[in-house]
Amino acid sequence: MPRHPCKDTRTYADRIEQKRLYYKNHPESWRRYELKKKYGITLEDYAIMFRRQGGKCDICGREETGNLAVDHCHMTGQVRGLLCGSCNRKLGWFEFRRAAISEYLAKEPYAKTPVSAI
Helix, strand or coil: CCCCCCCCCCCHHHHHHHHHHHHHHCHHHHHHHHHHHHHCCCHHHHHHHHHHCCCECCCCCCECCCCCEEEECCCCCCEEEEECHHHHHHHHHHHCCHHHHHHHHHCCCCCCCCHHHC
16 A cells, blocks of 8 residues: 655654754744744744843843843743843742742841851
8 A cells, every 4th residue: 555645754753853953954943933832922022022121131130142041930931031041040949949948038047146256
């Protein structure tokens, strides 16, 4: 029985490799795909946010030479702004430990005497 002319006969690994090579040679297409898939924004939306922030991290204000990371709420998926890699990692770490950190900061100090006086 002949194969159907529209059936893709490539293996899964072949299709993955072809996609990898395509996006390697077309990085803007990959960026568009990732922004839309992960955050629901277009490359144009990203460019508007980048210009609005002056190409700087929304937390520390440092200018980034490459792309800024898209910061988003992991609960709602809403985009909050663009951050440098350092601030994005720290915020992600903090977000999942917020309650424990707030509890710790609200505790009474251990020593009544400042550490510098010891």
